Amino acid sequence: MARCSRPTWRTGERVDAVTARTVRLGGGEVLEADVVVLGVGATPNVxxxxxxxxxxxxxxxxxxxxxxxxxxxxxxxxxxxxxxxxxxxxxxxxxxxxxxxxxxxxxxxxLGQDAAYDWEPYFFTDQYDLGMEYVGHGSGDDDVVVRGELDDGAGDGEFIVFWQRDGVVTAAMNVNIWDVQDDLRALVGQEVSAERLADPNVELADLA
Ligand SMILES: Cc1cc2nc3c(=O)[nH]c(=O)nc-3n(C[C@H](O)[C@H](O)[C@H](O)COP(=O)(O)OP(=O)(O)OC[C@H]3O[C@@H](n4cnc5c(N)ncnc54)[C@H](O)[C@@H]3O)c2cc1C
Missing domain, CATH: 3.50.50.60 (FAD/NAD(P)-binding domain)
Structure with missing residues (x-):
């Protein structure tokens, strides 16, 4: 994996069988594999x-x-x-x-002080040549707005994704664009039109 520049993503596929050296997809296609890594998510240990x-x-x-x-x-x-x-x-x-x-x-x-869970969740991650930061807590049901060009696989993607529910920004993620987290954090919880979010001519700092 570490030697790959980019993997090829095959979404919506069913896996029918895995052997030591192959993976057979639902449509019958057989892929050769040196190693098969199974990702099944995580659940809290309660x-x-x-x-x-x-x-x-x-x-x-x-x-x-x-x-x-x-x-x-x-x-x-x-x-x-x-x-x-x-x-x-x-x-x-x-x-x-x-x-x-x-x-x-x-x-x-x-210690008796008044602290509470009052900040927007944040994470960073690097996936191959894509570095990203995410702030907020979006949902799969939210509307998605993209500012910039979505990465086309060539590794030159620089864009920002916003999640919105009822016009309110629930989360934002900057990809290969840096030093914008303060602006994005300020937008979470704000009502902003999708047109303005997507418009690169509107400064991020002017959106809130
Ligand atoms: C592969 C991977 C990649 C990740 N990448 C990112 C990333 O890029 N960015 C990001 O923000 N986050 C990332 N995370 C998530 C991040 O690591 C976790 O959110 C963070 O470690 C949570 O800290 P924690 O202390 O809550 O839990 P943990 O770090 O899981 O610590 C819990 C500890 O409790 C111990 N424990 C569990 N049950 C018991 C028990 N009964 N008795 C005693 N000890 C017990 C466990 O052994 C463990 O040491 C990643 C996580 C994984 C697994």
């Missing part, structure tokens, strides 16, 4: 919390101060489904930045 009697619902349920249903137990990070103050709903994300910030916030709570 057995211990359940056994302890904590409320669990897609993770260990906490209030906005990271307190679980037991007064002496707090939960943060990937395993926690935490009430987000801005969204008014539970959010459970698997982001490094959130795990770090929640650790700092729960330490403040334990």
């Amino acid at each position: 057995e211990l919390a359940e056994a302890a009697g904590l409320l669990v619902d897609d993770g260990v349920v906490t209030d906005e101060h990271f307190a679980t249903s037991h007064p002496d137990v707090y939960a943060i990070g990937d395993v926690a489904s935490t009430l987000h103050t801005g969204r008014g709903e539970a959010v459970r994300v698997e982001h490094w930045d959130d795990a770090v910030r929640q650790g700092e916030a729960v330490a403040s709570v334990l």
Whole structure:
């Protein structure tokens, strides 16, 4: 994988069989493979919390101060489904930045200070020659708006993607464009027309 410049993505395919050296797709096509890597997603490891009697619902349920249903137990990070103050709903994300910030916030709570889950989730990732940062918490049902040219596989893609629900920006991701996170973060939660979001002639800082 590391030697590949870019993989070829085959979406919407069913895998019928995997052998030591081949993968047979639903349509009968057989692909040769040196190594087959199976990605099946991740689920929170909540057995211990359940056994302890904590409320669990897609993770260990906490209030906005990271307190679980037991007064002496707090939960943060990937395993926690935490009430987000801005969204008014539970959010459970698997982001490094959130795990770090929640650790700092729960330490403040334990010291008697008033800290809450009130920031927009953020992650960064590099996929081959695409570097990206994402802020917010979009959903697969949201409308998607692209500013710039979507990457065409040549590796020259520089673009920003916005997710919107009822005209309100729920998340934004910059790809191979840098130093725009402050502007994108300011847009999350704002109502902005899709036309303006997509228009490269409108400065990001002027959208909010
Ligand atoms: C392959 C991969 C790539 C990723 N890439 C990115 C990325 O590019 N950007 C990004 O933002 N995030 C990324 N993440 C997510 C990021 O790593 C996690 O969000 C972050 O590590 C969560 O921290 P955590 O402390 O909540 O959980 P973890 O880091 O999973 O730590 C939980 C710890 O608890 C231990 N544990 C579990 N059960 C028990 C038990 N019963 N008793 C004692 N110990 C227990 C586990 O062994 C583990 O050490 C990636 C994750 C993976 C797996």
